[in-house]
Amino acid sequence: MRIWVTGIGVVSPLARGAAATMDRLVAGERAFAPLSLFHLASGDRPSAGAHGDRVQIAAEVAGLTAAEIAPPGEDEGWSRTDAMSVLAAREALGQCAADPRAMPVDLILGGTTAGMFETEDLLAQLSRNPDAISPLRRMLSHPLSSTADHVDTLVGPFRRIRSVCSACSSGANAILLGAAWIRAGASTCVLAGGADALCRLTYTGFGALSALDPAPCRPFDKRRAGLNLGEGAAFLVLEPEETARKRGARPIVELRGWAVGAEAHHITNPERQGTTAARVMNAALSRAELRPADLDYVNAHGTATPLNDVMEAAALRACLGAEVARVAVSSSKGQIGHTLGAAGAIEAAVTAMAIARGVMPPTVGLEEVDPDCRLVHITAARAGIVRAAMSNSFGFGGTDTVLVFAEPDRFPAPRAARRRAVVVTGAATVGAAGVRGVDASADYLDAGPPPPVGPIPFTASEHLDVARARRLDRAGRLGTVAIATALREAGAGAPNADEAQSLGAIVGAAFGSVDASTAYMCRIYDKGAKFASPADFPNLVPSSPVGHASIYLGLRGPVFAMADLGATAESAMVTAADLIVVGEGDAIAAGSVEEASPMIERCLGPMCSGIVGRGVRSEGASVLLFESEERVASRGGRALARLVWWTSWRGDGATPLEDAPAPEGEAAAIFARDELPIARWLERSSWSRAARRIVSPRAGEHEGAGGFAAAAAVAAIARGALRSALVVGRAPSRGYAMLFCAPAAGHGTT
């Protein structure tokens, strides 16, 4: 099956529009200018260091505001990230005449900051007096998922939506997930990409890491001194050839290959030899059924930091072999800066346009190649046939993603995917009742006392080597302990080198690290930008807890975060299944970690996730370990339950459970809290008479309670108390469902 890219939309610091951006890249233009979006008082740090006293530069999308795009009167709750996303989404869909109102279109958006620019100063102000925090409309754009929600409002309705974060590879992972959906036959049209606006948090954070070059950056140059930050958004429209042809769409390029893997090395520094990056490049080529000899161009991650560029050059040499002397390489970051969560999508768009136009854009800023970065660098645009090309993206925590594009019909059609059965082999909860493996997690279904209000009791040293876990914040620790517990019980806790490469984790949080971001911003306002904490900054990206877990536990498979308000755990879980079913992952621990916080309890919860005036506010982490049935068989493991059916949807008025297979044996529908839409969905399904069980009376009210419902469901099946359990997750205007059955139950796999 061939996957066509039929539409491309880009908002970049060089231009609004994909073609205009490419024209300016090819012309060698650079978008760097003095920072104008915000002013940062540098503070009285006596250092005459690299940041603060010199002119601060960035690659801004000039003249763009949230109000330009937001519906009239609503701009207070919209972000610049939303605005860039909407513009890029409209362009991509318009190019191929794909109208979400007339055909099923799915949306996957990668990012790291969403409305941080609009909310970071308010966060700092509000934190001065936690008692005074109230639901404020301006915080509507704070959750990572708000960008996708706002694109849905103006460009949708989309059938299915995911928000994904893996730091600077987020946009590439959105495209990878879209490819997996199409290959699985789950989608016929996906709008996938990434978006990130500049904000004080990322600007000061990269400054604190000494990663910013005060002058325009020099990728792969001997004198390179760091990156420049940029901002932007980009989307690709992905469609299977067959259905695209039928509706008369034309291919720009083919998306041929993709792969994701984690370095499990360090939260900010890449592996020196680029071993994982090379492994992921090879895997992407293998998925594409291409060899290095088929590639003509690589759009490098090429950040211009001392460590990235030498690592990436080593990885390219390892992957390309002798072909490294022929394949042209360039980095677009010398012109548009590092656009963080958007970078993987913008650069995928650039790579696709390079193939379509037959012209490779240059690396601008590169004058004298670092001997350790020797490759075929192009410093002026080069015309020529580009049969196939690769785009690299690497993120904090060592999350590497590689995409491969090719000319339409240049190479034989790749093989169709073989669907694999997905089973659950482990489950764990870290909640009010402590750290629990699968069996004890069933207690959340039983009657009993509610949890205490606020933070759950948790002593890290009882579960972790705190010397090795010293960089993990509370969310990182709760999440790591949940994953470790599930892996250990599944007998997968001490993976060998091969097993580790097939072991991943998808764990998110509805609102990311709210309190840590607040504390970080307060410090900047109180002390000045020069006193931003380099150690705290990497922990503020939404994928940090799962990234730390991958480093601590040695997980080298797919590692990223998801966010979808109070259904974040469910979003992560169905995404793990979506990847495993078509072989994009073999074993993935998936769930969420949610922390108690006054900002969440008093503002973000009521405002965004609609959790207000209910039971006791608590917190917790939960994960299920999903594996392909074949991996479980080959390692001699034991399935606790089969995942026989799963789905997700948008809109409370949908009838999403009509297709759910009927209950079998002792059965129950299990969910976080009693909500009217869930009752309506169940009534219009074969589960209308099944028992209904809710976990929030025992697990407490928090955005991750749905993950506890899933863990409890698997636990009840493993105990033999249930034969089948339908887990239903809900947040405002969205839902998820997963049907688990006893391993020997009669339901065929989907």
Place this chain on the structure above:
Amino acid sequence: MDSAEVRRELKELMVSELNLEGKNPSDIDDAAPLFGEGLGLDSLDALQLAMSIEERFGVRVPEGDEARPIFASVNALVEHIVRAKAAA
């Protein structure tokens, strides 16, 4: 501020800023290397330490190659702080 005082405060700072949980400031060896072997710190710790030393002592710690000898050990850091404070 004499060097004993600087040494005591610096070690407290290291434990709190680098989250050296379970370590007492007095456990930190004055002469042992901070990076690689010894305390096992890395470049991210060096950045955090440099920032917090400026905050606490008002003393700039240089970056890059210049920083290497200064970050060799607690002794070297104390010497740098005391010298820089005297010169200020």
